[in-house]
Amino acid sequence: MPPLLEVDNVSKSFGGVAANVNISFDVREGEILGLIGPNGAGKTSLFNAISGAVTPDAGEIRLNGRRISGLSPEQCALLGIARTFQVVRSFDSMTVLENVMVGAFSRLSRTRRAMARALETLAFTGLAARVDTPAHSLTPAEKRRLEVARALATEPRLLLLDEMLTGLTPVEAQSGVQLIRDVRARGVTVMMVEHVMEVLLPLVDRAVVLDLGRVLTIGAPQDVVQNPDVIRAYLGDRYAAA
Amino acid sequence: METSITRRRRHELIIGATLLAVLALLPLPIHDVYTRNLIIITVLFAGLAQAWNVLGGYCGQISLSHALYFGVGAYVSTLLLTRAGIPPTVGMFAGGALGGLMALLVGWPCFRLSGHYYAIATVVVGEIGYLLALNWDWIGGATGINIPYVRSVGDSWLWLQFRIDKLPYHYAALAFAAVAWLVAWLIEGSRWGFVWRAVKDDPVAARSLAVRIFPSKMAAAAISGALTGIGGAIYAQYVGYIDPDSVLYGQLSILIPLPAVLGGVGTLWGPLVGAAVLIPLSELTRSYLGGSGRGVDLMIYGALIILVALARPQGLASLIGVRVRAPAGADDAAAA
Numbered sequence: 337m338p339p340l341l342e343v344d345n346v347s348k349s350f351g352g353v354a355a356n357v358n359i360s361f362d363v364r365e366g367e368i369l370g371l372i373g374p375n376g377a378g379k380t381s382l383f384n385a386i387s388g389a390v391t392p393d394a395g396e397i398r399l400n401g402r403r404i405s406g407l408s409p410e411q412c413a414l415l416g417i418a419r420t421f422q423v424v425r426s427f428d429s430m431t432v433l434e435n436v437m438v439g440a441f442s443r444l445s446r447t448r449r450a451m452a453r454a455l456e457t458l459a460f461t462g463l464a465a466r467v468d469t470p471a472h473s474l475t476p477a478e479k480r481r482l483e484v485a486r487a488l489a490t491e492p493r494l495l496l497l498d499e500m501l502t503g504l505t506p507v508e509a510q511s512g513v514q515l516i517r518d519v520r521a522r523g524v525t526v527m528m529v530e531h532v533m534e535v536l537l538p539l540v541d542r543a544v545v546l547d548l549g550r551v552l553t554i555g556a557p558q559d560v561v562q563n564p565d566v567i568r569a570y571l572g573d574r575y576a577a578a
Numbered sequence: 579m580e581t582s583i584t585r586r587r588r589h590e591l592i593i594g595a596t597l598l599a600v601l602a603l604l605p606l607p608i609h610d611v612y613t614r615n616l617i618i619i620t621v622l623f624a625g626l627a628q629a630w631n632v633l634g635g636y637c638g639q640i641s642l643s644h645a646l647y648f649g650v651g652a653y654v655s656t657l658l659l660t661r662a663g664i665p666p667t668v669g670m671f672a673g674g675a676l677g678g679l680m681a682l683l684v685g686w687p688c689f690r691l692s693g694h695y696y697a698i699a700t701v702v703v704g705e706i707g708y709l710l711a712l713n714w715d716w717i718g719g720a721t722g723i724n725i726p727y728v729r730s731v732g733d734s735w736l737w738l739q740f741r742i743d744k745l746p747y748h749y750a751a752l753a754f755a756a757v758a759w760l761v762a763w764l765i766e767g768s769r770w771g772f773v774w775r776a777v778k779d780d781p782v783a784a785r786s787l788a789v790r791i792f793p794s795k796m797a798a799a800a801i802s803g804a805l806t807g808i809g810g811a812i813y814a815q816y817v818g819y820i821d822p823d824s825v826l827y828g829q830l831s832i833l834i835p836l837p838a839v840l841g842g843v844g845t846l847w848g849p850l851v852g853a854a855v856l857i858p859l860s861e862l863t864r865s866y867l868g869g870s871g872r873g874v875d876l877m878i879y880g881a882l883i884i885l886v887a888l889a890r891p892q893g894l895a896s897l898i899g900v901r902v903r904a905p906a907g908a909d910d911a912a913a914a
Contacts, residue, residue: 387786389782389785389786408785409785409786410785410788410789410790413785413786413787413788414788418786418787419786421782421783421786425780425782425783426779426780426783427775427776427779427780427783427784428779428780429775429778429779429844430772430775430776430779431582433581433582433583434583434772434775437772438772438773438775438776438784438787438789439787441769441772441773441787442787442788442789445769446769447767447768447769450769450772451581451583451584455581467581467582468582486783486787487786487787489787490787490788
């Protein structure tokens with residue numbers, strides 16, 4: 337059985353700037369995979385390629401052995417890839433429930449069933465008390481949760497979280513971590529981009545480190561942080577030797 | 579499962595039915611022709627604005643070519659009547675179908691543009707339609723078409739012709755507005771309504787949730803154009819004469835959305851509230867001040883629109899508490 341997601345030699349440049357260069361790694365069914373790297377390492381660009389927002393210039397992305405690179409975001413969503421956005425994109429003219437119903441409508445056509453699915457997802461993500469709140473009046477932490485709920489309502493196999501914990505208070509981040517664990521327990525594979533290392537490292541099973549568009553290393557989180565290349569990329573040459 | 583959404587929708591239906599009953603009785607004690615005409619035009623524009631609202635409000639595509647769909651409906655039903663002897667009650671559905679088709683034809687190229695560029699493109703398309711009709715002799719050109727009173731039939735609902743009595747036209751306009759409202763209500767509660775609002779709010783996020791943007795816009799355009807075409811056919815029968823300057827002129831493409839914009843874009847009641855305020859106001863300022871020839875009526879009219887845009891960008895309907903959601907953590911959440 338092939339891995340859930342295979343990223344195979346993917347390259348993408350924007351106007352001569354190489355965002356991703358020959359990126360290759362797998363995402364295994366049921367794991368939480370962290371994607372880390374300094375600013376500009378190409379993390380979001382890779383997310384965009386996997387979710388169909390951009391097409392790689394070279395290489396291939398496969399979901400369950402099936403090529404998905406080149407498909408549109410809506411096709412990728414139907415195949416089971418859901419995502420959240422680094423800068424939250426809630427539907428601000430709608431309530432929390434209505435936001436999540438849009439996600440549920442990707443699989444269900446009847447309003448009653450979409451509503452039931454959305455309510456279930458909102459209960460799971462801890463937003464049950466905010467069902468009728470307009471999305472624009474949520475707190476930043478709640479908006480991130482809303483994006484997760486909306487994405488989960490599409491019944492994904494793979495959930496891409498783009499800096500879901502960034503900018504949250506430590507308490508909020510901790511409950512976000514618990515939510516991600518719950519999502520995995522639900523059977524959804526998670527791939528996440530994150531800057532907050534102390535939160536990320538205990539959470540993920542494996543980490544892929546990107547730097548300047550290339551894969552620096554892949555491995556268990558505790559090994560990755562001790563890798564001299566990673567230390568150099570984050571802190572500079574002086575610290576790598578120490 | 580009782581949620582705030584299902585409860586709100588039931589209330590809307592009750593209010594809508596009550597309003598329909600009130601409007602059905604409204605003209606009965608009024609015998610003055612001027613006022614009756616005012617009510618008919620107001621109701622008709624409430625329906626037209628609601629039709630525009632389907633595309634412009636829910637789906638967020640600011641179309642400025644609705645005069646074209648209105649004109650197509652008016653011309654198709656009129657030509658079917660004068661050239662083929664087909665009664666307008668049948669013709670108006672043909673007009674609606676072609677209005678919807680025209681909206682699809684306009685949408686096909688224009689929906690590839692977004693935001694302001696889409697709006698500008700629709701203005702141009704509307705103007706092309708106006709100029710074509712102006713120079714197309716077979717459909718009457720600039721002279722227009724006089725809609726004959728079919729003597730052999732007499733006053734008839736099937737032929738939608740009434741020599742003296744204006745009341746039947748009131749009911750025709752009311753039926754049209756009611757249908758437009760019901761379509762909007764059904765859309766709000768269906769998958770389409772949710773998807774379209776997602777397209778309006780954030781297309782990128784919508785696509786990540788498997789929403790197909792272009793087909794969504796096309797579907798909204800077809801429904802909106804079809805409803806507008808039916809409105810045009812009813813209007814043609816009511817006034818008894820059409821020419822490009824009465825059913826295809828560019829300003830009409832602004833008059834149709836205006837009640838929706840003023841009353842509240844993308845809301846169920848906005849177009850109704852907007853039409854109820856705007857149309858009588860425009861008629862009154864015109865009849866009291868229009869004669870001065872200094873455009874004072876238009877100044878007051880314009881000033882009001884600016885005032886609303888500044889003070890109530892969400893629209894007048896929000897003043898009377900329409901579609902105000904329950905505050906955070908209200909009892910609905912517990913019930914859910």
